[in-house]
Amino acid sequence: MFENFKKITAFFCAAVLLLGIWAVNVSAAASATIAFSNQKPSVGQKVTVSVTVNGGEAMYNATFDLSYNPDVLKYESSNITVNAGAGIVKASPAPGGKDKETYTFTFSGIAAGSATISVSGTAYGVDNDLPFGASAALTVTDAAKSDNANLKSLSLSVGKLEPSFAASRTKYNVSVANNVTECKVFAAAADAGAKVEILGKNALAVGKNTRSVVVTAPSGKQKEYSITITRAEEGEDESSSEPEKALNEAVIDGVTYTVLTDISDIALPTGFSADTTEYNGTQVAVARDKSGNYTVYFLKSADSESCILYTIPEKGNKFEKLKYAAFGDKTYIFADIPDGYTAPDGYYETEVKIGEFDVTAYAAIDSEYTDFYYVYCFYNGKFDTYRYDSAENVLQRCPEFKLVKADEKQPEKTGFLSRFSSLSANAKTVVIGMAAAFIAAVVLIVLLIVKLFGKNGIPDEDDEDVMFSGDFDNAVVSDAGVKDEEPEKEPEDAGNEEK
Template sequence: MHRTVTNTILSILLVALILVVLPANAFAASASASVSSSTVKPGDTVTVTVTFRGTDIGVVDGTFSYDPSILQYIGGSGTSGGGGSGLIKLVTSAPNSSSLSATMTFKALKAGSATVSATAGLILSYHEEKSLGTASASARVTVKAPGSSSSSSKPNNNSSSNTNTSNNTDSSKPKTSEPNTKEEKEESPTNPVEGTIKVTMGDKELYLWKDLSSVKLPDGFKSGEAFYKTVKIQAAVGENRNITLVYLTDEKGENGSFYILDNDKLYPYITLNTTSTYTILQLDDPAKLPEGYKETELKLGNQTVQAWQLESGEHPDFYLLYAMNDKGKKGFYLYDQAEKTMQRYTNRTVVKEPEPMTLIEKLTSDTKLLAVVGTLGALSLILLIILIVLYIRIRQYFGKARTYYPDIPDGRYF
């Protein structure tokens, strides 16, 4: 009997544990990568497809990296980048999706092997916007020189590149040795950020690229020219908006991102997609800030932007942002962090009607009226003095006249 009760309790605990663990695993995200052709020649193009999977997946925000000396990023779907790294941004309008895919198309530059790695740091569900975790995947691309066509010679080229034990004929030796020598020269260490401009952003040191010929520009931008501290550079210029972007990477030429160039000031280029597309800007004039707001920070994905909230602490889910809409108009917008919506901000300050002024306030506020009242007051005072003098004179007159004429009435009647 005791063993039966124990087994029953253990079974209940096991079922409860399964119910707790299964939902977490059911919503966890995963990723996989595939290559259109794992082996290509210099000059060929290759497409890497990364698929992120998850229950009711809705948003994917991540990055990808590759070897820029072997591969050149030339485009893709849901991706942008260049110089060894890029961004992955996927959003679906279809509910109950089980996967989202991004593609990256590269041009092979020279012989070698490169790994394309993709990592999603933010994966959200469509309906409840719950985090599905993170996911990563990678694919390897091999670029072979045109001379290495024989399959039987591949192992020999790899294994005997530093020895002379192969039994090839004299005519084949130059063909196997010369390409290897060239590859060794080409693969010699080079500075990936040579010719860039060193920029300090907070506690980080980044490098601004003066040439964007190998970088895919964001949608709505075209190649143009700009100046950064008197240095002429190539930049991404907005086609319909007055905004200029530059491209920055780390010291390895990786983890590249676009930054807004505003009078030699740089800050991250961040777009917020709701019903429209907004570009988050930094406020150029603090005097424009509406009264009653204090500065704070808002985290959007992996980036932190300038924002403001009410000083009173009311409505903590609402942030005031300074942004530019897709028509190029700048202004303040209210961002609802809970529902991920943007609304144009209008000054809601209530103008109170002035209270009615008292008679004294009216007199003191109107100089003309005050002068008229003063004049009338002076005349009234003079008239009063005259009446008093007349009254005294009349009393004196009747007092003297009664002495001579007793029948005159007493002056007290006057």
């Protein structure tokens, strides 16, 4: 039985040791993520690669290699000191005790193709080596010729454009007095590679005169601007010739905007297509998603080259600014959560600024990750929940964050199992290892008790007296319990033997 006891003891000791080593090794692991400023840059464009290392504990030094495809990308710079060449960037930063740090690397596209960015290295904590690694791919595309056929400016030698110039507005009216016999047109293209052609005569006849400006983009795309110049009749006041009123105008908060009638040169959100609709008795351009959830209008003010996205609610006739944000080539629309739904227990409603908008979001009540927010978005025809990392400005789909019905009582989440399920994978491993070690210790103690006291279990009072007396050294343990050992007989005196 003693041999079996030794085998069992050795087995449990080895198991506890292995569990302890495994738990320590798993807990001492870091992670890395890679993000791109543009996942599809074109040849000649620059792209920033952000590598975030999360040690899970304080990091004081780190070494890692970042590999890339030198046939597609050219290394330019970094926010840390590195050695770069032959498709590898070697870095040895000092995080200075931070548990998470981000390093940026700038590349430029030199040829079309796919490029995989891989990072592999080790961060060093106080007592642990923290290995990490990650990889991600981007695609460099051929530099496309510009489709920009807009004008940057448009003016006349005499008279004032009505309405005022905007790159998206293509029709204008001008009224001049009878004594004005000539009017020159000046125009400049927004794209330096575009060509501008001004048609029509400078000399003005009495009545209406039409001048045209044709802009040809580098890609060959053309756009025409038309100006109707009305010269007053002799003796007629120029003010009596009123310009045509623009029907595609809207006044919002005291600012006059033009509702665009042409959005062919504007990149639409994923899942949207160009369409037209009627506004104020005239046809204007809009973008609609396939499911008909959104109809987006594009508005520009006279003093801005960029357009602003608006919608008109179903139960209303006023424009409301569309809340959205672009991450790379993806555009996400921030939506209200469906009526009758709310966030699960453990989260509270708040606001977070994403881009230029304050967005309704949810955050965990008890969490070490205070930079994480959960928002409800529309992207590519689908509504879903997303997690926004405000520290790194990253938005990622998070289907595990489930909205719940507000009228349904959520189950109580208390006790050990709830707390255990909320732990990280590393913490769960440590807890399991500690539990296994505790169970092994209990088993060993039980085995020792059985071995010491035999089949009869707990010793009786006589045994206890023996154990805690000076005679314990002369006691032996048997299956029947504790008993006194008979003293050895002393050999007879040699003198008696002679007798």
